[in-house]
Each structure stands twice: as C-alpha cells, then as structure tokens.
Amino acid sequence: MNDLPAPPSPSLVVIGVSAGGFDALRRLLGGLPADFPLPVLIVQHLRAGSVALAETLQRFCAIRLKEADEGEPLAPATVYFAPADYHLLVERDSTLALSVDPPVRYARPAVDVLFESAADAFGPGVVGVVLTGANDDGSRGLRRIKAAGGTAIVQDPADAEAAQMPASALAAGAVDHVLPLADIAALLCTLAGCAAPQGSVP
C-alpha cells in the first residue's frame, strides 16, 4: 500500500526544431516504430511556401507523417507537422487547431505556441523536445511544459547542428534529459512504453 502511484503515462510528444531540422528529424523520426503509441506534433520553422516536410521525410520513416489539418483529432502512431505560415496548437478535446495570429518573435509556426497549448491541454502528459536551431523559440514553451508537470528533453547543444535553440532552452529552466540526437528516439520509446525498432538510422 505504500507504493508510489504509477507516474502518469504521457499523452503526446511535441517537438520544436529550426536550423538543421531536416536531418535531425530524419534521424529522430526514423528511429520511431510504425506503432509508436502516441501522437507526435512538430513545429519546424519554414519559409512560407516551402515544400511539405511530411511528404519529403516519409520515405525515411516507418511511422505515419502528415501535415496537420485544422480540427483534426489526434491519433496515436502519427506525426503531425505545422503547416507553413500557421501556428499549430492542440485543444483539450484532443483536436488540432491552427491560427494565423502574428508571428511570435518572427516565427510562425512558433514552437512556444505549440508547447504552451500542449501544456495547457495535457499538463503532465506532455513530453516536449527541443532540437537544433539558431534562435530561442521553444524556451518559454518548454518551461511551461515543465511547470505543468510534463517531461522536458533537450538535444545536447554540443551535438546540435545549431546550438542556440537547445542552449537557450537549457538556460531557461530545469529539464529532465539532455542527450545527443541519436539517443532521443530510444528515450521517447521508453517514455511511451514501447520497444524501439532494431537497427539505427545513419
């Protein structure tokens, strides 16, 4: 009877990435199994009109990738990308929302907007990941995820193609895990309670 209650199991993973993002996402998402039990939401900074990342990255990944549609219900084993020029948010009823509110410190989509909405909607059920990038987007959002009881993961700045975004996330507050990109997919699988696929992605 004196056992600690089971830690809350996560409900979703949110990822923010900027400069160097294509390669980082190829390696990270390539390391997730097709039946990864959680939805994964991603904001990557893009110029308006850029090609859809979901299509380009799909051939490297077992898990299903798609661009987020407005009002779409979250499904497990699916990776949703913010569309170019829209903020991506998640609602408490587990649907996706988009907005054309002004850029947040020059970024739309902004990582902070996604992370803050996830912290509001899912509190301790959020796993937030800040990857490579050359700005400080994501720092405030990751702090909010931590404050709401969620899990904060930051790519080791020494391992990142652009160190500023992970470094500023570390400077902004406590995080749970700092590790190289190659280890993040395995950690996400552990947190989500599933087996990582065999073999690593180059």
Next chain:
Amino acid sequence: MNPQQLEELEFRLLLEGVFEVYGYDFRDYAEASLRRRIRHWLAERRYPSLSAAQGEILRDRAVFTSFLQGLTVNVSEMFRDPRFFRALREQIVPFLRTWPFVRIWVAGCAGGEEAYSLAILLHEEGLLRRCRIYATDINEAILDRARNGIFALRDMQTYTRNYQLAGGSGEFADYYQARYDHALMLPALRDNILFSPHNLAADAEFGEMHLVLCRNVLIYFNPDLKERALRLFDTALTAGGFLCLGMKETLEFRSLAASYTEMVKGLRIYRKEYPD
C-alpha cells in the same frame, strides 16, 4: 484546485460575464487561441491575473473595448495566398459576369485587406461597378481602420509581390498613395464596399450573396460555432454562388459538404449546387 484549474475557471467566468454584460459571446471560440490572446492582452496591460482584470472589464466599457480588440484582431494581407486570388480571377469571375449585379460578403474582414484586394481584382476585370462588397467584422475599431483604407507602407512590398503572383494586370502602386510611413488606398476603390459590424456568433445573414469569402476566421471557432457560421453562409448564398475558405479550412466532415462542390482542388473555393 491547482493553478491551472483555477485559471480555467477564471476564463469561463469571464466569458460568461462578458456575454451577460456586453452580449459578445466568446464561449464557442476555439479555446487554445482564445486563451493565448487573453494572456497576451493581460500581459500587455500588466494585469497580474485574469481575476484582477475581470472587475474592470465588466464595469468599464473602455477597458472592455480594449479587451475586445485583443480578442478579435485578425491579421491578414492583401492578396494573401496569391494562387487563390489567381483562381478567383481566372475561374470564378467568368461565373460572376453572368449575374447582372453581384453581391459579395467578406465575413471577418479585419483591416479590409481582402475587401480592397477584391475591389482591385474586380476593377481590373471591369466588374467593380456591378458589384457591392459587404465587408463585416465583429470589431468596430478595426472597421474604422478598414474604412480609412490606410495600411503600413512597409507591407506594400509583400502586397505588390502577392498582387503580381495573383495575376494583377496593372501596377499595384497605382492603387495607393504613399504618405510618410503609410499607404492610403484610392478612395474610389471603396465606393462599392460597405464596411459594417456583424457578429458571426450572434447575428443573422443579411440578404442574398453570390460570393462569400471567409478565410482564416473559422479556425478560431469551435465545431458548433463553425457549423453556425457555415449555415449562415449557406442561407445567404444563392444557388450557383461561391464560398471561399482559408487554405487550411475545409467543408469536409461538415453538414454542408453534400450540397457544395470544390471548384479548384485544394484552394477551398466551393460552389453551392443548384437544387435538383
């Protein structure tokens, strides 16, 4: 009750209060963006919490007006999504020509960016004199700005590029006068535009329309309110008329879907079918 639940309660109480006192109903807005906008307004006005602001919002109309601004200001640009405006010009204008008089509703017109874009497009197609553009928004202060037709000069470069990509047949610079740091749209463009307040959450439609533009507005509504707004547009639209939504908005999964056809794949231009 944890701080997050307390904040949820504060949001709910405030929205109820605003509805009771002022009649503006935000209870069916999509929560995540609304919450963001409210927090942003609180931070700008330096209120420590929502509860601290609530009394002033409910008792002081000037504070409420500012709050309303913070909640409803939408940003747009002229000829946003040039591919959409090009399709409108090339594929929809020929249908509009078949009506002797064309009534157009720009719902959620914000600062008037799309209304002026439409006026320019219709002028170049020789159709403006036969059109009446009803441009509506919930936010009266932004309607004043739209009526004045004043935009930031620094945005004109983007608008010019959009205009060209959208198939503009003239020079965009001919449609405005630069004054210091702003651009004043030619007053003749708004001879056929009527800017007026309208609340998609509360008001009825106002007459038969041939074309309805409501782009990137429904994304701020919850499913019930989206459905309400779409039903308004449907009631207003004449058979064979056109409904244009934002590039990431769709009629798919909505009750109207069955009576509309998407005219241009992916550009969210829908045509209301004629009854059998």
